[in-house]
Amino acid sequence: MEQLRTVGASTTDLREDRHPRFEIIRDWLHWFFTNPRVFISGGFIILLCLAAIAAPIITSSDPSLIRADQRLLPPGDGGFLGTDEFGRDLFARIIYGARLTMIVSLSSVMIAAVLGLVMGMAAAYFKSPTDTVLMRFADAILSFPPILLAIFVISFWGSSVINVIMVIGLLYTPRFQRVAYSTTLAVQENDYVLAARAIGSKSTRILRLGILPNILAPSIVQFSLAMGTAILLESGLSFLGLGPPPDIPSWGRSIQQASRFLSQHPWGVFWPSLVISMTVLAFNILGDALRDRLDPRLRS
Amino acid sequence: MGAYLVRRTISTIVLLYLIITVVFLLLHLLPGDPALAVLGGIDANPSPEDVAQVRERLGLDRPLYVQYFDYLGNIVRLDFGESFVNGRSVSSDIATRLPRTMMIIVPAIIVAVLVGMPLGIIAARYRQSVVDPMVSSIALLGFSVPVFVIGLLLVYLFSIQLGWLPANGYIDPRDDFPEFLKRATLPIVSLSLGPMALTMRMTRSSMLEQLGLDYVRTARSKGLSELTTLYRHVLRNALLPIVTIVALQFGAMFAGSVLVESIFNWPGVNAYLLTAIGVRDYPVVQGVVAVVASIFVLINFLTDISFAFFDPRIRHD
Numbered sequence: 001m002e003q004l005r006t007v008g009a010s011t012t013d014l015r016e017d018r019h020p021r022f023e024i025i026r027d028w029l030h031w032f033f034t035n036p037r038v039f040i041s042g043g044f045i046i047l048l049c050l051a052a053i054a055a056p057i058i059t060s061s062d063p064s065l066i067r068a069d070q071r072l073l074p075p076g077d078g079g080f081l082g083t084d085e086f087g088r089d090l091f092a093r094i095i096y097g098a099r100l101t102m103i104v105s106l107s108s109v110m111i112a113a114v115l116g117l118v119m120g121m122a123a124a125y126f127k128s129p130t131d132t133v134l135m136r137f138a139d140a141i142l143s144f145p146p147i148l149l150a151i152f153v154i155s156f157w158g159s160s161v162i163n164v165i166m167v168i169g170l171l172y173t174p175r176f177q178r179v180a181y182s183t184t185l186a187v188q189e190n191d192y193v194l195a196a197r198a199i200g201s202k203s204t205r206i207l208r209l210g211i212l213p214n215i216l217a218p219s220i221v222q223f224s225l226a227m228g229t230a231i232l233l234e235s236g237l238s239f240l241g242l243g244p245p246p247d248i249p250s251w252g253r254s255i256q257q258a259s260r261f262l263s264q265h266p267w268g269v270f271w272p273s274l275v276i277s278m279t280v281l282a283f284n285i286l287g288d289a290l291r292d293r294l295d296p297r298l299r300s
Numbered sequence: 301m302g303a304y305l306v307r308r309t310i311s312t313i314v315l316l317y318l319i320i321t322v323v324f325l326l327l328h329l330l331p332g333d334p335a336l337a338v339l340g341g342i343d344a345n346p347s348p349e350d351v352a353q354v355r356e357r358l359g360l361d362r363p364l365y366v367q368y369f370d371y372l373g374n375i376v377r378l379d380f381g382e383s384f385v386n387g388r389s390v391s392s393d394i395a396t397r398l399p400r401t402m403m404i405i406v407p408a409i410i411v412a413v414l415v416g417m418p419l420g421i422i423a424a425r426y427r428q429s430v431v432d433p434m435v436s437s438i439a440l441l442g443f444s445v446p447v448f449v450i451g452l453l454l455v456y457l458f459s460i461q462l463g464w465l466p467a468n469g470y471i472d473p474r475d476d477f478p479e480f481l482k483r484a485t486l487p488i489v490s491l492s493l494g495p496m497a498l499t500m501r502m503t504r505s506s507m508l509e510q511l512g513l514d515y516v517r518t519a520r521s522k523g524l525s526e527l528t529t530l531y532r533h534v535l536r537n538a539l540l541p542i543v544t545i546v547a548l549q550f551g552a553m554f555a556g557s558v559l560v561e562s563i564f565n566w567p568g569v570n571a572y573l574l575t576a577i578g579v580r581d582y583p584v585v586q587g588v589v590a591v592v593a594s595i596f597v598l599i600n601f602l603t604d605i606s607f608a609f610f611d612p613r614i615r616h617d
Contacts, residue, residue: 136315136318139315140315140318140319140322143315143319143593143596143597143600144319144551144593144596145551145552145554145555145592145593145596146551146555147554147555147558147559148554148555148558148573148589148592148593151558151573151574151577152323152326152577152585152589153326155577155578156326156327156577228444232446235446235448236446236447236448236555236558236559239446239448239559239562240558240559240562240574252446252448255448255449255452256448259452259563262452262455262456262460263456263460266456269452269456273445273446273449273452273453276446276449277441277444277445277446277449280444280445280446281440281441281444281445284440284443284444285440288440
């Protein structure tokens, strides 16, 4: 019944009715600091983001500076983590590489989430023919092995940062679309949606205030998991040489280049591999923890 | 069942048609002239007459709709034309290369299921002990580490450090089967770890969901042994979501095999596609994408059909 008012009432009443905001924040902070797996994985992601933003402060070396006399050095010499085959500082390349990874994965998953939520909600709410068109679109994208479609499109559009973001965004849209679709189908059967319709609320208002808040929880879980796979896809494309141009430091490309020197200089492969794996792992752990907290079916 | 089958068949055919059309449109509407690529790219600076001549030879001067219907007609006959670059038949090249990719994908799926399912069952069975968190953590690690990292790690360990297995190359199994096995082992293992982790996770959660249901208590209280309860009752009911994941894994395996083929110099269908894309070899790209996407769609179709067969509720949906 509270939700009935949410839809019908004006937005000012609504704020008073809700759980006080600071309490929600306090609950989340409590959850963050008392759960070791959340604290460690979330903390790692926050640190990585900070490192990406503050890259020039953390390391004074230029990630693109070629030093012919310092090629393939082990950790300690010529930089904290050693150097690559051009004598470039591996630590600096990893820190600057975090910028690319974070920008690409965050923007592409954002695009996918917004597009997917809008399309999924619209498909479920407006029924056929919107439903058929939008959901067939999702099926068509899902029927391609993702990397095949990405390789296909990028090799024709050219490999710029924007193109990689757009392709990954497009590829991940159906995931959010499906989550939004199935939850909207269930939520809109509630009486309060019918009531809102009966008093003449506009569709956009019902979708925004009555349905969107209810489908956010599964989407947040999906967001964290999609971040993990987006990073895998981006690094895979970079590894194949189809990622952003070579002058931008990227983890996947670093691994690909260093793999040619695997026997004499394994460090060049080891460090970026470790960072990619840890980042993806952190997003997966966080996604699992969020699911445990947000999925009402598991809360019994 | 009949009506369901007809409906699913029609929608699968429509989906295949859409994919084939989108591939055609993308190739022809995106920038990049294959005639230029054939003549050595824009840097070679070919004369306009040469370009026009090549366009005519390749049939690219015809109106788009003529090329489109020609393309559709050929696909129905499984004829994907000849490579722009070396003039070889695309269909026969795919026929030699697709099996090589399958030779690593299919064993990798089998390994993933054979190891992942028992691990998942064990994790669900011993949920209260240390076994479950241990197995679950390994699984989480399994799909967080990129497939090319796993591949390089295996190469470093087994080829460079221990020298047990060759790091790359392919040998026809009909020529030298033991040597083929040696060379295929690392690609198969690297490809199987991700799906193995997913199968394990899915099996575990599906089993756990079933273990909480009333019929399990009934089975236990009527004195059935734990093994019988688990395998005859719980596993059977838990199998449907597991099969879905395994079937959906096929797409992910293709994604992984692109990277694995690149690491291990495996001359499969993905390596073929990557080279063709680089030189704008339209017929090869069209052919490979159409074939791979069709296999993918057909597997999804078969999965759905088998579900409807095993679970009558789906048919009435």
